Amino acid sequence: MDTKPDSSSDNNHYWHPIASSTDLTPRHVFHGQLLGRELAVWRADDGNVNVWENRCLHRGVRLSIGVNDGRELVCQYHGWRYANRTAGCTYIPAHPADSPARTICNNRYPVTEQYGLIWSAESALPATHNSASVPDIDPGFLNGSITAPVADGDLNTATIRALNTEREIDAGRLLVLRPIPVNATIDIVSTVLQSYGYIHPLSNTPVHCAVEARDTYRHTTQVTPLTANDCIASNANPPAELIQLHFIIQPVDSARSVIRGFMSGSSTIEHPTTWLQLHNAALSQLRIVAEQQMQAIIPPAAWEVSITPVSESLAKMPGISNAAATTQRVVVRAITDTAKDIKSVEMAAITGDLATWQPGSHIDVLLANGLTRQYSLTNGPGQTDHYNIGVKLEAESSGGSSFIHHSLKPGDVLTVSPPRNNFSLRRDAVKTLLIAGGIGITPLLSMAKALFHSDLPFELHYFVADNSHVAFKSCLDEFGKAANIVTGLDPTETNSRLQQLLAHYENAHHVYLCGPGPMLDSAKAIAEAHSWPDESVHFEYFKNATEVSQDKPFSVALARTGITLQVPAGETLLSVLRNNAVALPSSCEQGACGTCIVDVIDGTPLHQDVYLSNAEKKRGNCMMTCVSRALSDSLTLDI
Amino acid sequence: MITLYDYELSGNCYKIRLLLSMLEIEYSKHTVEFYPAADHKSEWFKAINPLGTLPVLVDRSHEPQNAGQRRPLQQKTEKPHNEQTADLNPIDGLTLKDSAAILVYLATRYDKTASWYPSSDPAKIAQITEWLAFADGITASASQARLAEGFFYNVDADACRARAHQLFRILDEHLWFAEHRKQRWLVAGDLPTIADLACFPYIILSEEGSISRQDYPAIRRWTDRVKRIPGFIVMPGVFPIGPELSS
Structure with missing residues (x-):
């Protein structure tokens, strides 16, 4: 078949098997291919199966040689990390202080797991993929092959679909054959498969199967169980229970296919190893025939694969106005x-x-x-x-x-809202110190989990009034000695404990602080006094306790927009911008979260936020538009 | 003291480095520039190994069978050949010139658990020997294709690739049915043997000879398992792996 099947848009949801369930062992990345497109297929520790384009968005290196760490897939080349399920990039080692843009998200393909096989389809998922809309496997395949010949009505289409694959395999009612890759076109494989037969291991006689091709890909037949009885009574009454044999040809590329198959029956399939071996031997013979037939034809050119660009909504620069x-x-x-x-x-x-x-x-x-x-x-x-x-x-x-x-x-x-990150975790620190006060534990818990999972050195110090205030205790217990709960300290005692924790700065150590304002204020002062450099001290306030003054009016020139606006007393810069159709993203609107930051080109800002560090404030080249104003009469902003 | 005559990019040398690391044996490396200098064909190296092949391992902690065969002392004072220095004169120890022989020797002599080469188990050592021969087949095919692509060897690379694929099909089938029997290694048993190390390098480097392992999922899983053996080390072209899922 020279033309690629499934190229019509109606048909691009045709499900093809791409792997056996057992191929996806824990912490492994399976190298798959469907209709010419290479796939990196991996199962996360939570059981979720990911079917992704087999290339890193950075330099195009195959992700199938990457590391499945159980939660994320890490590219082998420059260590970009992609999250289970979403395929969004979570960390770029070359930019340790930054959060990757949401646009860095790999192409994902539909996936479903049935009959001990992993199935996928040609069309990439849109960014807002609805997993509930994944179409079911062509029901005709089931109707004709599984339900009809079963005498006792034990299995019907509905139950087969609902069956848990693992349980089914364990129970011996479904036996997934060893897949056989064949260097031949699907048409050749399909033709050859229709004369499928094997040597009966007990009677040692050839068995020819009447294989029915349902379409190019799906083939079914039935075989008699391997029992001693059956051997003796051969040619006597046919056994009551038949075992269904299903073959599905996976179109890998124009001249490469994989024969996948499974057996199913109404009762336990006996002698599974014998079955697996005999089908393996028979299919291997069949492969020789198919590959010989391939020698006689001019091999078709490899199917062209288009790499779908990321969706437009993702690819668009996160515009200032639609944030x-x-x-x-x-x-x-x-x-x-x-x-x-x-x-x-x-x-x-x-x-x-x-x-x-x-x-x-x-x-x-x-x-x-x-x-x-x-x-x-x-x-x-x-x-x-x-x-x-x-x-x-x-x-x-x-x-x-x-x-x-x-x-x-x-x-x-x-x-x-989609998640925003103004409190990014570096993962290149020699040691990370996480210091939480009260509910400030929440962002630090996420950080601790990431560091713990990647086996990176960290300490978490969690200050609470008493044990009844310790949140997420079971998570903390997992960290063992790395988590230290500090209870019942008054402000003076808290300060002296912070003095101890921050007494020695060493190169490439980083501290992350989140908690009540006064605790953060003193922790920052202590860190500064002990020579912690500004870029090693990261903090997030819950809220801005600064008394914000809105007394002084000022003018603001927008360098890129090309307009000048007046900010009167009593109105914020952010609202003036918005009223003039220059919308900025914002979140807390009280100078704590950092979302509405803009760059300052000229003029001196009056900082009234708690997001920027003192050094950043002194530099004066950026400001929070929600609370900060101008010391000078005017400001020029880079928007 | 053990000296390994070694070339960083050689898969056969890598087999030895792997076992030395996994057995935590101290040794010193003497680099022999295989390419482009072709020092393995030089006179000084041929004096150590007339076959002119790598690796060579010299174990000076090995007591010679017959001390009388030692070279006279003045031999050492001769002007050293080229890169060869007098104190590295290999004659004083046991000199082994074949990767399989070296694996057998190191495992038998230094593996206290006797798991890498269980010399008291006839069936197992026979199976291991089968795989050592299989590994030579991989060297003659996959490694040759890699030499053609990366080191400009004048060999029929397509024929080498076809032969490698034949071997890989056999190996994948073996490993698939091994997994079916809950076995993890080439030779059935709880622990890996030198058979795994002998086969691993030129399989994991096969893509450097344009031999894809995509059609061999059981081989790919087995290479993951080899990479998770304690003491595993990488070489150029071999990538590290993350930790196993702890149960």
Whole structure:
């Protein structure tokens, strides 16, 4: 077949087997190919099977030689990490301080696992793939082959589909044959397969199978069970139970195919090893015939494969104006009490997949009562099928935490922003120190999980009032000695403990701080006093306790937009920009999260945020538009 | 003291480096520039190994059978050949010139667990010997194709590739049915043997001779298992692997 099958758009959801389930052993990357396209196929520790384009987005190196660390696939060349399920890039070692852009997301292909085989299809998934819409395997294949000849009605189409593959194989009711790669076209293989036969191992006589080709790819026949009885009573009454034999030809490329197959029966298939060996021998013979036939024809040119570019919505530069536009709807899957006044909330996508995040990321949660709040994700690496946040009930809650604590329930639908990361975790530190105060544990927990999984050296120091306030205890226990819970210290004692922790700076050590404002203020001061360089001290405030002044009006020139605007007293720079159709992304809008940062070209900003470090503030080349203003009469911004 | 006459890019030398590392044996390396200098064909090296092949291993901790065969002392004071220095004169120890022989020797002499080469188990050592011969077949095919592509050897690379694919098909089938019987290594048993190390290098380097392993999923899984043997080391063209899933 010179023309590539399945090229018509109607047909590109045709399911083809690409591997056996047993091919995907833990921490392995299977090298697959379908219709000319190479695939990297790997199973994460959570069981999820990923079928990806077999090339790193960076330099095109095959991901099938990469490392499956159980949560992420790491490219062998420059160490780019791609998350289980979403295929989004989570870390670029050459840019250790930055979060990879959301646009760096590999092409994924549909996948389903049935009959002990991994099936995929030609069309790449769109960025917002709906996994529920994956079409089922052509039911005609089942109707004709499995249900009809079964006398006792034990298996019908519906149950076969619902059967757990592993259980089925264990029970011996389904036997997946050893796949046989053949250097021949599917047409040749299909023709040869129709004269399939084997030597009966007990009677030592040839058995010719009446193979029925359902289409080019699918072939079925039935064979008699291998029992001693059957041998003696050969040519007597046919046995009541027949075993179905199914062959599916995988179109690898124009002149390369793989014969895959499985046996199924209404009862346990006896002598599985004998069956596997005899089919292996018979198919190997058949391969010789097919490859001889290939010698007689001019081999067709390899099928052309187009690499689908990333979807337009992803590829577009995260435009200044539409940054706030994308949101995703999630359903609350579970709410649990993890500590006194702290609830752990798990949210799953309603359709498709959730956007990729990295350790330190937060999401905006748009609550049903109209409020928007920022929460850090506590997920560990590869946990990409949900978002998990920790929410503390604030005494002076203006409705955010109180709503989550008192009104939100499992099954509720929420709108959330894609994860943003203004608190990126470096993974090249000689040692990482994570210091959390209270609910500040949440981003640091995600960091600790990533460091722990990658076996990178870290210490987590978690300051709480008492043991009843320790959230996510079971996660912390996993870290063993790396996690240290500090309870019951007053501010003076806390300071002296921070003095101890930060007493010695060594090259390439990094500290990440998250907690109440006063604790962060003193930790930062202590770190500075002990010569920690600015770039080694990373912090995230919950909120900005600075008293923000909006007294002084100033003018602002937008260098790229080419306009000058006046910011009157009492109005923020961000709102003036937005009122003039220059929309910036923003999140907390109180100078804590860092989302609305802009570069300053000229003029002196009046910093009123808690996001920038003192050194960054002194440099004066960037500012937060939500709270910061101008010391000079005017500013020139790089927007 | 053990000296390995070694070339970094040689798969046959890599077999020995692997076992030395896995057995935690200290040794010194003496690099012989295989390409482009072709020092393995030089006079000084042929004096050590007349076959002019790598690797060569000299074990000076080995007591000679007959001390009378030692060269007279003044031999050492002769002007050393080329790169050869007097203190590295191999004559004082046991000199072994074939990778399979070296594997057998090291495993028998230095593996206290006697698992790499269980010399008291006739069936196993016979099976190991089969695989050592199979490994030579891989060297004669996959390695030759690699030499053609990477080192400009004048050989029929297509024929080498075809032969390598024949061998890989046999090996993949063997390993697939081994997995079916819950076996992890070339020779059935709980632990790897020198058979695995003898076959591994030129299989894992096969793509340098344009021999894809895509059609051999059982071989690919086995190479993962070899990479997870404690003490595993890489060489140029061989990539590291992450940790096993701990149960």
